[in-house]
Amino acid sequence: MANIPQRIIHEYLRHDKKFPHVWCAGCSNGIVLGAIIRAVASLNIDRNDIVMVSGIGCSSRMPVYVDFNTLHSIHGRSIAFATGIKMHKPHLKVIVVTGDGDCAAIGGNHLIHAARRNIDLKVIMINNNIYGMTGGQCSPTTPHNAYATTAPYGNIEPDFNICNLAMGAGASFVARTTAFHVLEMQNMIKDALQHTGFSLIEVVSACPVIYGRLNKKGGAPQMLKDFRDNSIPLSAVEKLPPEKVEGKIIRGILRKEIRAEFSTEYAALCKKTQTAGGE
Amino acid sequence: MTEKDKIKTEKITKAAKLESKPVDTPKKRERKTVLMQGNEAVALGALDAGVNFFAGYPITPSTEIAEILAAELPKRNGTFIQMEDELASICAIIGASLAGAKSLTATSGPGFSLMQEGIGFAKITETPCVVVDVQRVGPSTGMPTSPAQGDIMQSKWGSHGDSPAIVLYPDSVKESYELTIRAVNLSEKYRTCVILLLDEVIAHMREAVCLPDIANVRIINRIKPTVPPQWYKHYDENQKYLSPLASYGEGYRFHVTGLTHDAHGFPTNKPSEAAEMMERLRKKISYNIRDLVQIESYRMDDAKIAIFAAGITSRAAKAAIASARAEGIKVGLLRPLTIWPFPDDAVRKMLRNVETVIVPELNQGQLIYEVQRLTKEKSDGGLIPINKVSSELITPNEILSKIKEVC
Numbered sequence: 001m002a003n004i005p006q007r008i009i010h011e012y013l014r015h016d017k018k019f020p021h022v023w024c025a026g027c028s029n030g031i032v033l034g035a036i037i038r039a040v041a042s043l044n045i046d047r048n049d050i051v052m053v054s055g056i057g058c059s060s061r062m063p064v065y066v067d068f069n070t071l072h073s074i075h076g077r078s079i080a081f082a083t084g085i086k087m088h089k090p091h092l093k094v095i096v097v098t099g100d101g102d103c104a105a106i107g108g109n110h111l112i113h114a115a116r117r118n119i120d121l122k123v124i125m126i127n128n129n130i131y132g133m134t135g136g137q138c139s140p141t142t143p144h145n146a147y148a149t150t151a152p153y154g155n156i157e158p159d160f161n162i163c164n165l166a167m168g169a170g171a172s173f174v175a176r177t178t179a180f181h182v183l184e185m186q187n188m189i190k191d192a193l194q195h196t197g198f199s200l201i202e203v204v205s206a207c208p209v210i211y212g213r214l215n216k217k218g219g220a221p222q223m224l225k226d227f228r229d230n231s232i233p234l235s236a237v238e239k240l241p242p243e244k245v246e247g248k249i250i251r252g253i254l255r256k257e258i259r260a261e262f263s264t265e266y267a268a269l270c271k272k273t274q275t276a277g278g279e
Numbered sequence: 280m281t282e283k284d285k286i287k288t289e290k291i292t293k294a295a296k297l298e299s300k301p302v303d304t305p306k307k308r309e310r311k312t313v314l315m316q317g318n319e320a321v322a323l324g325a326l327d328a329g330v331n332f333f334a335g336y337p338i339t340p341s342t343e344i345a346e347i348l349a350a351e352l353p354k355r356n357g358t359f360i361q362m363e364d365e366l367a368s369i370c371a372i373i374g375a376s377l378a379g380a381k382s383l384t385a386t387s388g389p390g391f392s393l394m395q396e397g398i399g400f401a402k403i404t405e406t407p408c409v410v411v412d413v414q415r416v417g418p419s420t421g422m423p424t425s426p427a428q429g430d431i432m433q434s435k436w437g438s439h440g441d442s443p444a445i446v447l448y449p450d451s452v453k454e455s456y457e458l459t460i461r462a463v464n465l466s467e468k469y470r471t472c473v474i475l476l477l478d479e480v481i482a483h484m485r486e487a488v489c490l491p492d493i494a495n496v497r498i499i500n501r502i503k504p505t506v507p508p509q510w511y512k513h514y515d516e517n518q519k520y521l522s523p524l525a526s527y528g529e530g531y532r533f534h535v536t537g538l539t540h541d542a543h544g545f546p547t548n549k550p551s552e553a554a555e556m557m558e559r560l561r562k563k564i565s566y567n568i569r570d571l572v573q574i575e576s577y578r579m580d581d582a583k584i585a586i587f588a589a590g591i592t593s594r595a596a597k598a599a600i601a602s603a604r605a606e607g608i609k610v611g612l613l614r615p616l617t618i619w620p621f622p623d624d625a626v627r628k629m630l631r632n633v634e635t636v637i638v639p640e641l642n643q644g645q646l647i648y649e650v651q652r653l654t655k656e657k658s659d660g661g662l663i664p665i666n667k668v669s670s671e672l673i674t675p676n677e678i679l680s681k682i683k684e685v686c
Contacts, residue, residue, distance in 0.1 A: 014534075018545055018546070047532065048528060048529075048530045048532065049528065051378075051527050051528070053374070063534065064534055064536065064545060064546060067532055068532060069527040069528065069531075069532050069533070070532070070533075070534045070535065071374070071377060071527075071534075071535045071536075072534070072535065072536035072537065072538065072546075073370065073373075073374075073400065073535075073537060074370070074396055074397065074400050074537055076366075077366060077367065077370040077397070080362065080366065080367035080368075080370035080371050080374070081370045081371065081373060081374035082374060083334075083360070083362070083367070083370075083371050083374065084332070084334060084370065084371035084372060084373065084374025084375035084376075084377075084378070084380075084382070085374040085375065085377065085378045085527060087332070087334075087358045087360055087371070087375060088331075088332055088358060088374075088375040088378040088379065088380040089378045089379065089527065089528050091528075092378070092527065092528050109363050109364060109367070110363065110367055113362075113363040113367070266353075266358065266360075269353050270353040270354075270356055272353075273353040273354045274353075274354055274356075
């Protein structure tokens with residue numbers, strides 16, 4: 001056998017189980033998976049302590065490939081499942097991998113309420129602006145005027161800014177990056193994993209086979225290049241005139257604050273009821 | 280076992296000790312009689328059965344269950360969480376169960392409908408959990424504070440895609456306590472979502488209940504795997520399809536999916552494996568039917584007329600039977616405590632000896648179809664429904680006059 005390079009990601013994959021994966025060539029999901037694994041490895045977290053939860057869709061297939069405790073649940077409800085896991089075993093690191101349809105459309109209610117509770121879940125929303133697995137229908141993040149199979153004349157709905165939504169609902173860690181900015185993504189995930197509280201990372205990602213094709217985006221490399229050229233770091237935003245910021249993807253940690261976390265608060269409540277009982 | 284595996288296994292036993300959240304259940308309670316509601320009895324039964332996780336959304340007439348558990352669970356290091364809706368509630372209790380909790384939620388018709396997708400998920404993934412459905416009148420919002428027995432079919436068929444159900448149905452406050460414990464035990468044993476159907480009247484009626492000493496409450500806990508993680512199969516075919524269940528955080532790192540899966544829990548599209556999985560779900564119930572089905576037979580020995588009724592309606596039937604017997608009419612009652620799987624054998628046996636079966640129900644006819652299915656050989660005249668959906672109960676007199684009509 002030739003020498004096969006053993007990368008850190010190989011150690012974390014269930015390579016004997018379910019490969020090849022279901023994702024199309026050029027899909028960004030693999031990039032995100034790589035970043036998650038490297039973030040976990042760099043923090044040296046015991047993989048027995050990680051639960052990866054997902055809902056339905058392309059990105060939600062991720063848990064099957066990676067050797068953590070994994071749960072591929074039902075459409076839109078991944079955050080609710082994750083809440084149950086976290087509340088029963090608060091020491092577990094619960095990572096939710098979800099897509100824009102799963103998280104922001106059908107799962108929107110759970111997203112805002114988990115953010116409000118500030119429960120310590122790490123939600124990584126891979127935003128490819130479309131429903132990939134069901135074949136290219138409009139999602140809440142499909143840009144205005146973009147094409148989808150259910151928007152054959154162009155989308156007339158405005159798109160959703162999920163980071164703003166999460167911040168409005170009370171998430172204590174909110175960040176955005178793109179599939180092009182791999183190191184940045186990895187560091188953000190690392191940062192989120194160390195943060196205590198509801199964390200949302202939006203990864204703007206490429207779906208060249210469906211979204212890209214319907215909207216003539218020129219294939220995966222071109223889409224990634226567009227992310228590079230059409231995004232600006234948060235630190236640069238203030239220095240630029242508003243017209244140069246208009247329509248760009250703003251990358252960076254948009255919010256990071258310390259706020260009471262739900263499972264910790266609940267543990268304190270338990271203690272309180274138990275000491276009160278002795279009166 | 281390689282050196283690496285040894286280290287892994289060691290770590291696991293160590294981890295398992297550390298990770299399970301300690302739950303305090305009272306060590307001792309004197310046998311005592313208490314006046315309480317059905318909903319209180321459910322909450323107490325849940326606590327006695329070891330339920331340490333409740334997620335729910337308020338809905339009449341089930342709210343007391345949530346309210347009591349909100350007060351009691353924190354005292355015992357259990358978790359109470361009021362979720363944003365019923366869909367979130369069922370999902371949260373499944374998640375908690377996979378992390379090792381004994382979990383329960385309580386709802387009523389509209390919420391029960393919303394939970395159906397999650398219930399299907401619990402069934403296909405074989406995750407223990409209990410859903411209490413306190414039934415109310417009508418489709419949609421109906422009459423929230425009035426009784427009906429309209430969810431009998433929903434509790435079996437509500438979730439899509441063919442899945443067998445275990446549904447228990449108490450007739451009193453005392454039995455609400457007992458069957459809640461049984462529901463939790465069965466969910467743990469059979470690794471599935473067990474449903475407890477309750478009548479609104481029982482939920483809100485106060486009766487004296489003699490609570491047993493805690494030491495005498497029989498508790499069943501899920502079987503834990505004893506093999507090292509690399510040997511663990513999430514769905515094992517041993518022991519009548521009752522297989523061990525690891526919890527997240529114990530070192531087993533298993534995969535759970537609502538997709539059709541193989542014995543290890545990984546998704547599959549192979550027709551043979553798909554059929555095997557579906558058969559497994561079916562056989563898990565059908566192979567164990569004698570353990571699952573509970574039925575009460577009341578004055579049936581010499582009965583020429585039988586009444587088949589569940590829940591609160593069976594109590595009206597008992598009163599009617601007393602009056603009819605006083606007049607020399609030979610009538611008895613068959614009452615299922617388990618309505619799904621349906622007690623086929625008991626009903627068949629009953630039908631052999633009686634000429635007429637009366638089926639009173641607080642709906643437009645649901646249980647009667649099951650009885651009819653088993654009465655093919657009898658003429659249709661032998662099967663008589665009594666239905667009521669006006670929010671009022673069926674009275675003993677209504678049943679009695681029907682008995683007199685047919686005798």
